Amino acid sequence: xxxxxxxxxxxxxxxxxxxxxxxxxxxxxxxxxxxxxxxxxxxxxxxxxxxxxxxxxxxxxxxxxxxxxxxxxxxxxxxxxxxxxxxxxxxxxxxxxxxxxxxxxxxxxxxxxxxxxxxxxxxxxxxxxxxxxxxxxxxxxxxxxxxxxxxxxxxxxxxxxxxxxxxxxxxxxxxxxxxxxxxxxxxxxxxxxxxxxxxxxxxxxxxxxxxxxxxxxxxxxxxxxxxxxxxxxxxxxxxxxxxxxxxxxxxxxxxxxxxxxxxxxxxxxxxxxxxxxxxxxxxxxxxxxxxxxxxxxxxxxxxxxxxxxxxxxxxxxxxxxxxxxxxxxxxxxxxxxxxxxxxxxxxxxxxxxxxxxxxxxxxxxxxxxxxxxxxxxxxxxxxxxxx
Numbered sequence: 001x002x003x004x005x006x007x008x009x010x011x012x013x014x015x016x017x018x019x020x021x022x023x024x025x026x027x028x029x030x031x032x033x034x035x036x037x038x039x040x041x042x043x044x045x046x047x048x049x050x051x052x053x054x055x056x057x058x059x060x061x062x063x064x065x066x067x068x069x070x071x072x073x074x075x076x077x078x079x080x081x082x083x084x085x086x087x088x089x090x091x092x093x094x095x096x097x098x099x100x101x102x103x104x105x106x107x108x109x110x111x112x113x114x115x116x117x118x119x120x121x122x123x124x125x126x127x128x129x130x131x132x133x134x135x136x137x138x139x140x141x142x143x144x145x146x147x148x149x150x151x152x153x154x155x156x157x158x159x160x161x162x163x164x165x166x167x168x169x170x171x172x173x174x175x176x177x178x179x180x181x182x183x184x185x186x187x188x189x190x191x192x193x194x195x196x197x198x199x200x201x202x203x204x205x206x207x208x209x210x211x212x213x214x215x216x217x218x219x220x221x222x223x224x225x226x227x228x229x230x231x232x233x234x235x236x237x238x239x240x241x242x243x244x245x246x247x248x249x250x251x252x253x254x255x256x257x258x259x260x261x262x263x264x265x266x267x268x269x270x271x272x273x274x275x276x277x278x279x280x281x282x283x284x285x286x287x288x289x290x291x292x293x294x295x296x297x298x299x300x301x302x303x304x305x306x307x308x309x310x311x312x313x314x315x316x317x318x319x320x321x322x323x324x325x326x327x328x329x330x331x332x333x334x335x336x337x338x339x340x341x342x343x344x345x346x347x348x349x350x351x352x353x354x355x356x357x358x359x360x361x362x363x364x365x366x367x368x369x370x371x372x373x374x375x376x377x378x379x380x381x382x383x384x385x386x387x
Contacts, residue, residue, distance in 0.1 A: 008365060011365035012365050012366065013036075013038055013042065013046055014046055014049070014050065015362070015363045015365055016036045016038070017036060017038075017047065018050070018055060018076070020032060020035055020036060021056065021074055021075060022076055022100075022363075025073075025074075025075040025076065026059070026073040026074070026075060027073065027074060028071035028072060028074065029044055029072070029074070030071055031071075032047070047074065054077055054080030054081055054141070055076070055077060055080075055081070055100075056074050056075065056076065056077050057074070057075055057076075057077035058072050058073070058074060059072060059074070059075065076100050076101055077100070078099040078100055079140070080140065081099075081140065081141055081142075081143045082098065082099060082100075082135050082140040082141065082142055082143065083097070083098050083142075083143055083144055083355035083356065083358065084096070084097050084098075084128060084131060084135075084142060084146070084355055085098070085145070085146045085147070085148070085199070085203075085350075085351040085352055085353065085354030085356070085357075086127065086128065086145070086146070086147045086148070086351055086354060087147075087148050087149075087196055087199075087350040087351040087354060088112070088120050088124065088147065088148070088149045088150075089150060089196070089222060089223075089350075090112070090150060090165045090166060090222065090223040091223070092110070092111060092112055093109070093111075093112050093120070093124060093127060094107070094108070094347065094348060094350070094351045095107065095108045095109075095124075095127045095128065095131055095351055096351040096352045096355055097134070097135055097355070098207075098352055098356075100359065102203070102206065102207025102356070104345070104348065105134075105135070105138065105140070106131055106135065107348060107351075108127055108130070108131060109347075110123070110127065115166055115167065117168060117173060117176060118176065120166075121173070121176045121177050121179075121180040122180055124147065125177075125180035125181050126184065128145060128184065128186055129185060129186055132186055142186075142187055142189055143189060143190075143358065143359075144191070144192070144355075144357070144358030144359070145181065145186070145189060145190070145191050145192075146191075146192045146194065146353075146354030146356070146357035147173075147177055147191070147192070147193050147194075148193070148194050148195060148196040148198070148199035148200075148350050148351070148353065149173070149193070149195065149196060150163055150165055150166065150220075150222065150223070150226065151163025151164070151165075151166065151168060151195065152195065152240065152242040152245060153195045153198075153237075153241045154240060154241045155192070155193065155237065155241060157174075158172065158173060158175060158193050159174075160173045160193075161241060161242070164224070164259060165224045165259065173193060174191065174192075174193045177191055178191050190358045192354075192357040192358055192361075194235075194353075194354060194357055195226065195241065195244070196220055196226065196228075197219070197220040197227050197228035197244055197350070198218075198228035198229075198237060198244065198353075199228065199350050199353035199354040199356075199357065200218045200220055200306075200343065200349040200350040200352075201216055201218035201227075201228030201229060201230050201235065201353065202230065202353045202356050202360055203345060203349055203350075203353025203354075203356045204216060204218055204304075204306050204343065204344060204349070204353070205230045205360075206356040206359060207344070207356065212230075213302070213303035213304035213339060214230060214231070214233060214303060215229065215230060215231045215301065215303060216229070216230040216303060216305075216306065217229050217230075217296055217302045217304070217305045217306070218306045218307075218308060218343070218349070218353075219246070219292075219293065219307050219308070219309075220308050220309040220349075220350065221270055221271065221272065221289075221307065221308070221309040221310070221312050222271070222272055222309040222310045222311065223267075223271055223272050223273055223310075224267055225246060225247030225266045225267045225270065225271055225309075225311075226244055226245060226247055227244035227296065228244055228353075229244055229300060229302075231300070234360075234364065246266055246292065246296070247265060247266050247267040247271065248262065248265045248266070248267065249266055249292070250264045250265055251264055251265070251266055251269060251288050251291060252264035252269075252288070255268060256268040256269065256274070259271075266288070266289075266292055269284075269288040269289070270285040270286075270288065270311050270318065271311065272309070272311045275311055275314075275318070283321065285318060286318050286321035286322050286325075287321075289318060289321075289322040290321065290322040290323075290325025290326060292322075293305060293322050293325070293326050293340075294325065294326050297329075297337070297338060301338075302338050303338055303339060304340075304341070305326075305338050305339070305340050305341075306343055306344075307319050307322075307340075307342055307343065308342070308343030308345075308346070308347075308350075309347075310347070312342060312343075313342070313343075313346060316342075319342060323340040326338075326340060327340070
């Protein structure tokens with residue numbers, strides 16, 4: 001076995017232990033060995049490493065195991081590492097710092113001062129630097145920063161292919177963010193970029209507090225409308241990062257004019273700006289919203305559909321009416337509806353999800369991480385095609 005193989009095997013085994021303890025805090029070393037199938041000596045070695053690195057902590061008291069022998073419960077250590085996530089929305093920038101278990105430690109919301117990419121990066125870096133100071137005051141170490149935007153993102157290159165409501169197209173945002181963070185004096189941690197709805201879906205999935213729902217769909221209804229899909233334990237982003245761009249699926253031919261120039265798009269019915277203009281037509285919007293959720297249900301057969309964004313938090317009747325329509329379709333078909341609920345973190349859902357990006361990859365070492373994907377994309381760009 002090569003050194004690379006040994007390192008990958010160790011990462012896989014560490015991730016198994018971390019995922020077990022995230023789902024079931026309090027397991028002992030012996031129980032971890034039994035549940036994971038790893039040898040007791042391997043578990044003991046890996047637990048010691050994870051304790052030293054601040055991933056795990058031991059309970060102050062021992063308990064008896066199933067055979068009456070004393071054992072020490074283990075749990076994820078929420079007192080050493082923290083994750084930071086930022087959402088660049090159309091009108092707002094939201095930041096959240098969370099623990100490894102998803103507890104919000106610090107949050108900040110500001111109006112977006114400049115929608116140009118350079119201005120947005122500078123504002124995000126200032127907010128992140130201030131938040132880093134808050135984490136330092138709490139004695140916490142920043143492990144990663146995730147950023148999400150309302151548009152299609154190529155996570156191999158860090159390019160925002162298009163974010164129509166920000167007026168961005170083919171913006172190389174990730175390198176600009178990394179430069180802005182470095183200039184602001186932030187530590188050189190992993191920085192990742194993702195679509196806002198995709199990030200929010202990941203936050204709901206990773207920080208579920210129990211067994212994660214898979215598949216899971218997060219529908220974000222803000223100025224724009226988008227969906228994030230977790231499928232088979234990972235984000236489903238599509239070939240070019242454009243999966244889930246449901247805001248411009250056409251629900252009515254020759255319907256109301258959308259910001260994209262077409263008519264009858266989902267955004268034109270229940271995007272937040274559409275609802276502000278057409279408040280008396282909320283019931284009409286809810287009917288179309290229910291149709292969209294019904295179509296997502298039969299397309300992906302998810303265990304859960306989660307709603308978030310300004311349209312849902314500011315118009316609770318809209319979400320409830322849409323949920324009721326899905327349940328009526330389910331009753332008519334004689335099938336159980338998926339779990340239908342509002343985002344656990346409210347308007348912070350995309351920012352919290354962005355914070356979860358690096359954690360999600362760390363716990364799944366067989367998936368190439370963000371830096372590896374970018375390096376591979378850079379190699380492919382300069383590869384001479386065969387003839």
